[in-house]
Every structure is written in C-alpha cells, then in structure tokens.
Amino acid sequence: MKFGYHEDCLEHTTGYRHPESPDRLRAIRQSLAKKHGVEYVAADPASKAAVDAVHTDDYVEDIKAFCADGGGNWDADTVAVEATWDAALAAAGQAIWAGERALAGDDGRQTPFAIGRPPGHHAVADDAMGFCFINNAAVAARHAIDQGAAARVAIFDWDVHHGNGIQDIFYDDDDVFYTSIHEQGLYPGTGKVDETGEDEGEGRTMNLPLPAGSGDAEYLTAIDELIAPELRAFDPDLVLVSAGFDAHRHDPISRMSVSTEGYGAMTDRFRDISDEIGAGLGFVLEGGYGLDTLAESVSMVHEVFDGREPMEPDDEPKDRAIAVLDDVRDQGFGEK
Structure with missing residues (x-):
C-alpha cells in the first residue's frame, strides 16, 4: 500500500497518559518497516478552502487562535498545543490525497491509506471533540465532490x-452515504438505528x-x-473507510471483540x-489505542493488498446483534 504520512502529525502532543499520542504513528511505522511493498507519501496540507467546505468560519478561526495561543484543553478529552493546527491540516491533507489517488485508479498494492493524526470523525461542523479537530474523511469526501472528481x-x-461528526456534516446531503458499525451506548452516544438522514439526505x-x-x-x-447491498444501490465513485482499530478485542477503551x-x-x-x-x-486512520493491536491491524490491512487471504470466522453472529440488524432492516435498508 501507499501510506500518507507527515512528520507534522507527530508534533501534536497530548500529554502523559492521553491515549491519542504520537506513539500511535510510531508503532504503525515500526510494524510496517517489517513488511514488503510499503511506500510513504507526504501530501500537501489541506487548504483553508477544503477545511471551510465542511467546517464553519467561526470555528476554524477559533481553533486556529486557540492553538496559536499555546492550546490547552478544548474540552475534557480534546487537547491541543501550538503545533496541533498544522498537524490537523496535515492529517486532512493526507485524507484528501487518499481520496484523490483512489479516484485516479490507485488500487491493489498502490491502494492509499492516510495515517494522519489527530483523528477526525468526531469533529462536527462547528466544534472539536473526541480527540478530533478537523474531520479528515469529511474533508476528503467533500473535496472529491467539489472538485468534480x-x-x-x-x-x-x-x-x-x-x-457523529461525519454524520452531522452530511446528514441532509444526498451525495454522501455514511454508514457506521459501532459499540452500542459508547461515546458520543449518537448513531442510533433511527438516525437515517433528513431532507435530501434521508436514507443516506x-x-x-x-x-x-x-x-x-x-x-x-x-x-x-446490509452495507454491501446499500453500496451497490448507492453506486459511489469513491469509498472511504474511516479506519479506527479500537473495536479490537485487546483495545483498552472498548468492549468489542x-x-x-x-x-x-x-x-x-x-x-x-x-x-x-x-x-x-x-x-x-481514526482511532485505535492499544499500540500493538493498532500496529498489527494496520499491517493486516496492508498484507491483504499484498496478497494475504484473511481467515473467516468459524462462529455465527450472536442473537443480540442479529436483532440490531433486523432493526436496521426495518428502517428500509438491506437487499433492494
């Protein structure tokens, strides 16, 4: 794979014991150093216009000023330093690069993976939260559409x-389909089955x-x-995976398996x-806070594109999960 990476993303420091640390990228890079066919690309940072396309002007100016003044705790979980804004622009730029290269036809061993940080999927149009400042995947999606690609x-x-940030930004749009598998009841408390979009975005x-x-x-x-039939019906030009690895069975902050x-x-x-x-x-890249499991999982994604055939599970899905999938079908999703 080709990995989008920028050294500026290491300068966003979050303090002792914060789970979203520069060590996440260091662990990924150390693991990938043992793999065949890894290539790194340092794309340009996201432009102001690309960020403004998904975030409000007031928010962008506020967070820039906050970082310029030395940062601090934006909220209880979301920590910034002076270098955070440049790191966030670099991470968003890597996401734009991933979308552009995918649309240009890079696939197979050239498939793009943006490993920037801070992550982005919790950042709403007018606020930072959940370790996130710029919504990287949303910036990449909107950029691809606005550029006519x-x-x-x-x-x-x-x-x-x-x-919640990706959902918030595109909730009434008909040109972006957002789907999420997440742990029920976990932060930030959004993502219920009946949240299906509104106005032109209903069903998206x-x-x-x-x-x-x-x-x-x-x-x-x-x-x-559910997801595959919806993607076939939606027929997108670009599929972006917001790839957090914190649903891993050994991640320290979740209960998934x-x-x-x-x-x-x-x-x-x-x-x-x-x-x-x-x-x-x-x-x-989004979350993933066990350094070993994060690094192993990103390496696994790479290995699939390098020819590895992953093992299929032997067990059947649990009844409680099947009940959720049935609730999703009741919203009109699934086989068309």
Missing part, C-alpha cells in the same frame, strides 16, 4: 465509536450499533447483508465491493 462518495466507519445514513462483545462474525454479517484477522476480512470485503461497483477505495 466524484458525484457520490460512501464512507464506512468501522471505528468502535460512532462518527445507516447506523449499526452492535452490542458490546460483538466481533468478526457480527461485523462481517452486517457488511454482507474484533480480531486482527477480522480487520483483514473486512478489508477484503471492501476491496471486493469497491471492485464490483467500480469505485476507488481509500483508507483514513
């Missing part, structure tokens, strides 16, 4: 937390809040039975779906 973009968010948001303990079988069933092989199987599914519908495919 894509008419429709789909975003699949497999981070354990619901991407699909949430799958699975119960704690869900793992490979539940995630793959959700993809096969996805395995490293499970991330490989999900990657394989999305490669096949994107090929089938003729869409570009790119990945944008």
Whole structure:
C-alpha cells in the first residue's frame, strides 16, 4: 500500500497518559518497516478552502487562535498545543490525497491509506471533540465532490465509536452515504438505528450499533447483508473507510471483540465491493489505542493488498446483534 504520512502529525502532543499520542504513528511505522511493498507519501496540507467546505468560519478561526495561543484543553478529552493546527491540516491533507489517488485508479498494492493524526470523525461542523479537530474523511469526501472528481462518495466507519461528526456534516446531503458499525451506548452516544438522514439526505445514513462483545462474525454479517447491498444501490465513485482499530478485542477503551484477522476480512470485503461497483477505495486512520493491536491491524490491512487471504470466522453472529440488524432492516435498508 501507499501510506500518507507527515512528520507534522507527530508534533501534536497530548500529554502523559492521553491515549491519542504520537506513539500511535510510531508503532504503525515500526510494524510496517517489517513488511514488503510499503511506500510513504507526504501530501500537501489541506487548504483553508477544503477545511471551510465542511467546517464553519467561526470555528476554524477559533481553533486556529486557540492553538496559536499555546492550546490547552478544548474540552475534557480534546487537547491541543501550538503545533496541533498544522498537524490537523496535515492529517486532512493526507485524507484528501487518499481520496484523490483512489479516484485516479490507485488500487491493489498502490491502494492509499492516510495515517494522519489527530483523528477526525468526531469533529462536527462547528466544534472539536473526541480527540478530533478537523474531520479528515469529511474533508476528503467533500473535496472529491467539489472538485468534480466524484458525484457520490460512501464512507464506512468501522471505528468502535460512532462518527457523529461525519454524520452531522452530511446528514441532509444526498451525495454522501455514511454508514457506521459501532459499540452500542459508547461515546458520543449518537448513531442510533433511527438516525437515517433528513431532507435530501434521508436514507443516506445507516447506523449499526452492535452490542458490546460483538466481533468478526457480527461485523462481517452486517457488511454482507446490509452495507454491501446499500453500496451497490448507492453506486459511489469513491469509498472511504474511516479506519479506527479500537473495536479490537485487546483495545483498552472498548468492549468489542474484533480480531486482527477480522480487520483483514473486512478489508477484503471492501476491496471486493469497491471492485464490483467500480469505485476507488481509500483508507483514513481514526482511532485505535492499544499500540500493538493498532500496529498489527494496520499491517493486516496492508498484507491483504499484498496478497494475504484473511481467515473467516468459524462462529455465527450472536442473537443480540442479529436483532440490531433486523432493526436496521426495518428502517428500509438491506437487499433492494
């Protein structure tokens, strides 16, 4: 794979014991150093126009000034320093790069994966939250559409937390389809089954809040039975995966049970779906806070594009998860 990476993203420091630290990128890079065919690209930072396309002017000016003054705690969880704004622009620029390269036809071993930080999927149009300042995947999706490179973009968010920011930004748009599998009841408390979009965006948001303990079988069933049919019907030009790895069974801040092989199987599914519908495919890093499991899981995504065939789960999805999927079907999603 090609990995979007910029040293500026290491300068966003969050303090002792904060889970979203520069060590996340260092661990990923150390793991990838052992792999074949890894290439790094330092894309340009996101432009003001690209950021303004998804965030309000007042918010952008406020957070820039906050960082310029030395930063601090924007909220209880979201910490900034002077270098944070440049790091956020660099991370958003990597996401734009991933979308552009996917639309240009980079696939197979050239598939793009933006490993910027801070992450983005919790940042709403007018506020930072949940470790996030600029909504990287949203910036990439809107940039692709505004530049005329894509008419429709789909975003699949497999981070354990619901991407409330992506949902917020595109909730009434008909050109972006957002779908998320996340742990039921976890921060930030959004992402319920009946949150499906509004106005022109009705039916363009699909949430799958699975119960704690869900793992490979539940995630793959959700993809096969609900997400894949919706993507075929939506027929996007670009598919972006908001790739957080904190649903891993050994991540310290969640109660889900996805395995490293499970991330490989999900990657394989999305490669096949994107090929089938003729869409570009790119990945944008979100969460993942166990350094070993984060590094192993990103490496697994890379290995799938380098020829590895991930193992399928032996178990069947649990009844509690099946009940959630049935609730999603009741909203009109699934086989067309």
